[in-house]
Amino acid sequence: MSSVPVGDTSGARLVDAMRQIRDRCVWTQGIDHRMLVPYLIEESYELVEAVEAGSREDLVEELGDVLWQVVFHAEIASRDPDAPFDFDDVAEAVTRKMVHRHPHVFGDEQAPTPEDVLRVWNAAKATEKAQRASALEGIPQAMPSLALADKVLGRAASLGVRPEPEVERFADEDALGDHLLAVVAAAKADGLDAERALRTAVRRLSARVLDAERPGAAPTTADRDG
Structure with missing residues (x-):
């Protein structure tokens, strides 16, 4: 069995590892989005515990476990025959959203105080959710x-x-x-x-x-x- 390919970044190596596991691990091949939900919930709570009471090593580990869940979901979605998306699509979508919500960083908006930042954030978010009833x-x-x-x-x-x-x-x-x-x-x-x-x-x-x-x-x- 070949080793995990070395990509340009740690993120690329992580995605490569997930892809190989999905290709070769029969348990992983049988998992869908719904089946992953209990694991995501558990890992999220473990991350909260690490933030509140853990060490730096605990935090690194639990952040990685949550990231693995994201990569796992993205890999499952990448093989959807009707509407596939992958980890890059997820990363691009959240980057666009964060850039839009920080016009005081990426645009000309002024937000010198935390209260101003919250106002700008809420205004940007409101434009995204304008269709909500x-x-x-x-x-x-x-x-x-x-x-x-x-x-x-x-x-x-x-x-x-x-x-x-x-x-x-x-x-x-x-x-x-x-x-x-x-x-x-x-x-x-x-x-x-x-x-x-x-x-x-x-x-x-x-x-x-x-x-x-x-x-x-x-x-x-x-x-x-x-």
Whole structure:
């Protein structure tokens, strides 16, 4: 068996290795995009753990594992008989998107502060998503409920929709974490599913967002306040 060809870059060698494995490994040949999803989720969580509590070596390893998932998906797609694409197509697409969203880097836009950068980013992103029918489009519903809630709350706020009722504010993440843990503990003691409860509450908030987006909807408190 031949060795992995040496390409011009480490990225090229990685793609070459994936191609050879796909050609010669019967297990890999039987994998499709859906079958890879559990591995991608697991590797993503391992990367998060490395970022938050791992060493530099852990971070290098876990970034590589996530990158391998990207290369694996691209290799599967490259063999699609109807609509193939490969790793270069993926890299080119994300490069175009990032260049478009950074006109203060690649164009004439001025963004001297982090707040300006966020404004420029959101404006560029809005032009890409102009055809979306709802502010909630593009939010993956399979996200863990806390991450999903954070995303939906951000989109809801842009329409002046707020959760009800509002709760106390927290001085730092330690205090917030203790509060969340206490809420989960109380839910568990009462036989309630905290994950499902939060997901249900997010659905209710999402329904309010959709109501606010309907033509002729009554203005929200934020809208009335200007």
